[in-house]
Amino acid sequence: MVQAVGAISPAGRPQTSDPLAGRVVVIDPGHQLGNHNFPAEINRPVPAGGFTKPCNTTGTATNRGYPEATFTWQVSRLLAKRLRGLGATVRMTRDSNRQDRWGPCVDVRGRAGNAIDADLKVSVHADGSYARGARGFHVIVPPDRAPWTDDIAAPSMRLAEALRAGLLGKRFAVASYVAGGDGLDVRSDLGTLNLSDVPTAMVELGNMRSAAEARVMTSPRGRARYARALVAGIREFLG
Numbered sequence: 393m394v395q396a397v398g399a400i401s402p403a404g405r406p407q408t409s410d411p412l413a414g415r416v417v418v419i420d421p422g423h424q425l426g427n428h429n430f431p432a433e434i435n436r437p438v439p440a441g442g443f444t445k446p447c448n449t450t451g452t453a454t455n456r457g458y459p460e461a462t463f464t465w466q467v468s469r470l471l472a473k474r475l476r477g478l479g480a481t482v483r484m485t486r487d488s489n490r491q492d493r494w495g496p497c498v499d500v501r502g503r504a505g506n507a508i509d510a511d512l513k514v515s516v517h518a519d520g521s522y523a524r525g526a527r528g529f530h531v532i533v534p535p536d537r538a539p540w541t542d543d544i545a546a547p548s549m550r551l552a553e554a555l556r557a558g559l560l561g562k563r564f565a566v567a568s569y570v571a572g573g574d575g576l577d578v579r580s581d582l583g584t585l586n587l588s589d590v591p592t593a594m595v596e597l598g599n600m601r602s603a604a605e606a607r608v609m610t611s612p613r614g615r616a617r618y619a620r621a622l623v624a625g626i627r628e629f630l631g
């Protein structure tokens with residue numbers, strides 16, 4: 393969508409205190425707390441970009457049982473609040489974190505920014521690797537793959553690099569266990585990325601099975617640091 397010159401009313405003119413006024417950001421908090429209670433719904437195949445995948449998965453958890461769904465929800469809420477405070481319009485792909493809810497499916501998450509022509513979509517996740525010493529974050533982007541993501545691959549990579557810079561700036565380290573070692577991963581198997589028509593990236597903020605990272609993720613201060621890091625990355629991407 394092209395914004396017409398003069399379409400912004402005087403009252404709606406971006407103010408210096410609202411640096412993200414007019415920007416539309418979709419936040420996709422990974423999973424849903426109740427997914428494990430709805431196996432039939434969660435395992436139903438849905439379109440994922442030239443193939444099907446299960447609607448959703450249950451996600452991982454820390455060794456003490458703090459669920460990924462709750463972590464992604466809590467960080468996403470903090471992120472949304474901060475972005476709205478900067479003037480952005482924020483849409484979330486789910487509006488609850490409850491044991492009696494499931495989904496949405498990855499196809500719905502994938503398309504979430506398309507109809508509203510969002511400036512970007514960020515999916516918030518955390519990993520669950522049992523590899524020895526595995527810790528750190530990585531950012532996943534779609535490849536240049538026609539007809540699905542060839543149109544968004546380049547800006548999605550710019551978004552991923554900005555998010556990586558934001559996380560590094562808040563003293564988070566890139567993943568020690570993901571190939572390449574640069575904190576970036578390109579994957580064609582994720583419906584959440586494949587179905588997007590707007591720049592998109594998925595952040596795996598850390599490894600929940602790492603005791604050290606679990607301590608950060610389960611603390612309000614740690615989650616606030618993650619949210620500030622993502623805000624910094626989003627602001628850098630939006631210029």
Ligand SMILES: [Zn+2]
Binds near residue numbers: 422451452460517518
């Ligand atoms: Zn996840």
